[in-house]
Each structure stands twice: as structure tokens, then as C-alpha cells.
Amino acid sequence: MLIVFLGTAGSGKSTLTGEFGKYLETEGYNVAYVNLDTGVRSLIYMPDIDVRESITVDEIMKEGYGPNGAIVESYDRLMEHLEHYSTSIAELERKNDYVLIDTPGQMETFLFHEFGWRIMENLDAPLVVYLFDPGILRRLYDFCFVRFFAILIELRLGSAVVPVLNKIDTVDNLDGYRRYLEDMGSLTSRLKFDPSMQGYLAYKLCLTFPEVASPTRVLYISAKSHRGFEDLESVAHEHYCTCGDLT
Numbered sequence: 524m525l526i527v528f529l530g531t532a533g534s535g536k537s538t539l540t541g542e543f544g545k546y547l548e549t550e551g552y553n554v555a556y557v558n559l560d561t562g563v564r565s566l567i568y569m570p571d572i573d574v575r576e577s578i579t580v581d582e583i584m585k586e587g588y589g590p591n592g593a594i595v596e597s598y599d600r601l602m603e604h605l606e607h608y609s610t611s612i613a614e615l616e617r618k619n620d621y622v623l624i625d626t627p628g629q630m631e632t633f634l635f636h637e638f639g640w641r642i643m644e645n646l647d648a649p650l651v652v653y654l655f656d657p658g659i660l661r662r663l664y665d666f667c668f669v670r671f672f673a674i675l676i677e678l679r680l681g682s683a684v685v686p687v688l689n690k691i692d693t694v695d696n697l698d699g700y701r702r703y704l705e706d707m708g709s710l711t712s713r714l715k716f717d718p719s720m721q722g723y724l725a726y727k728l729c730l731t732f733p734e735v736a737s738p739t740r741v742l743y744i745s746a747k748s749h750r751g752f753e754d755l756e757s758v759a760h761e762h763y764c765t766c767g768d769l770t
């Protein structure tokens with residue numbers, strides 16, 4: 524099974540890759556790890572495949588690039604190794620129960636650079652875990668934003684996406700988050716009374732949600748405390764064993 528961890532900077536991709544891998548290993552699975560982040564300095568897991576063997580952001584910055592330019596340049600240079608990485612990941616998949624793939628710190632690098640979608644189209648039915656943390660959910664329309672962002676990731680990468688709220692160890696009103704992440708009817712009816720332009724836009728978008736969204740669960744986890752890891756494991760099984768039904 525191939526699981527790709529994608530999310531905004533600092534959402535917990537690398538921590539989850541390492542901790543979920545540890546959890547799966549204690550469950551008796553063979554797990555392999557892939558690091559696709561050219562910018563990361565240290566990892567809590569030992570990658571079996573690591574793009575930093577080809578190029579790092581630090582090396583490019585020494586040539587005079589700024590941090591953002593160096594990130595883009597690193598993926599431009601990785602393009603010539605695309606086939607190598609695709610083949611190596613496929614090989615790891617054959618030999619392991621799970622291959623966990625950690626993606627670039629900046630999510631847009633993976634979503635917008637050709638390297639991201641090209642590597643995804645070469646993988647065999649990967650499951651994308653879209654990670655976001657509670658800090659992004661401050662206003663009602665933020666809930667709409669994350670649910671639609673998951674759909675846009677699916678559109679861009681062509682893979683099944685499961686939205687995952689990470690860092691739940693930092694919140695004490697999880698039910699409040701669940702209410703608006705899961706019950707789109709409740710969210711839509713609240714948005715109807717939001718007089719702001721964003722509220723109106725979110726309301727109109729949310730009305731279309733049942734038509735455009737793939738049926739999928741939202742998961743709630745803590746990469747640090749391992750809460751919710753059983754749910755993530757069962758969604759991965761559902762994805763592979765029941766042909767993409769993630770409900």
C-alpha cells in the first residue's frame with residue numbers, strides 16, 4: 524500500500540510518516556519510507572529512498588539562490604531522476620506491506636511542480652493523506668476551504684484523498700471541529716447567515732459539495748500521541764481492499 528502524506532508546511536507530514544510507520548511496524552507490517560523533501564535537514568525515520576541523495580535545497584542555495592528559488596530549482600533538477608524514483612518506489616511497494624511517502628515542506632511545490640503529478644501518475648493507486656492542523660480552522664468558511672481543498676488535490680493528482688485533522692492533542696473541543704468538518708448540512712445552514720463575501724462564497728460552494736465530493740471519511744489524529752492511527756490504518760485497508768470506498 525502506498526500512502527502519500529501531503530499538507531501545508533508544519534502540518535506534521537514528516538512526524539506522521541515516522542510515527543505511523545513505527546505503529547505499523549509494531550503491528551507486524553513491513554514498512555518502507557520515502558522522503559521527497561529536498562529541503563528537510565533531519566528526519567525521525569530512516570528513509571529507504573531519499574531525494575536528497577540527488578539534490579538538496581542547501582546545496583543550491585550555496586550557488587546563490589534564495590530559499591524559494593532553490594526549492595523550485597531542486598525539483599527542476601530532480602526531473603531527470605523521475606524514472607529512477609518511480610521505479611524504486613514501485614520496487615519498494617512489491618517488497619513491503621506499506622510504503623509511506625513524505626512530501627515537500629511546502630505543499631505547493633508538490634501540487635504545482637511537474638515533479639509532483641508526474642511521480643503520482645507513476646504510482647499504483649496511492650492514497651493521499653491531506654493533513655491540516657486545527658490552527659487553520661478559525662472561521663466557518665475555513666471548514667469549507669479544507670473540504671474543497673481536498674477535492675482540488677484529488678483533481679490535481681488524480682488520487683483518492685482522505686482529509687485528516689492532525690494535532691488533535693492540542694484541542695479540547697474536538698466535537699466542535701467534527702461538527703463542521705463532517706456535517707456539511709449543518710455548516711451550510713450556518714454559512715447562509717454569514718453576511719461576508721467569504722461566507723456567501725463558502726455557502727454557494729458548500730451547496731455543491733454533495734455533488735462533487737467523493738464519499739470519504741474525515742479522520743482525526745495525533746501524530747504525536749498516535750490517537751486515530753487505527754482509523755488511518757482501516758481507511759488504508761478500505762482503499763486497497765474495497766476499491767476506493769473510504770466511507
Ligand SMILES: Nc1nc2c(ncn2[C@@H]2O[C@H](COP(=O)(O)OP(=O)(O)OP(=O)(O)O)[C@@H](O)[C@H]2O)c(=O)[nH]1
Nearest residue numbers: 532533534535536537538627628629690745746747
Ligand atoms: N502537538 C502536536 N504537534 C505535532 C503533531 N505532529 C507534528 N507536530 C509538530 O509540528 C511541527 C511540524 O511537524 P513536521 O512533522 O516537521 O511537519 P511537516 O509537515 O513535515 O513540516 P515541513 O516538512 O517542515 O513543512 C513539529 O514541531 C512537530 O513536533 C501532533 O500530532 N501534535
Ligand SMILES: [Mg+2]
Nearest residue numbers: 536537563628
Ligand atoms: Mg516535513
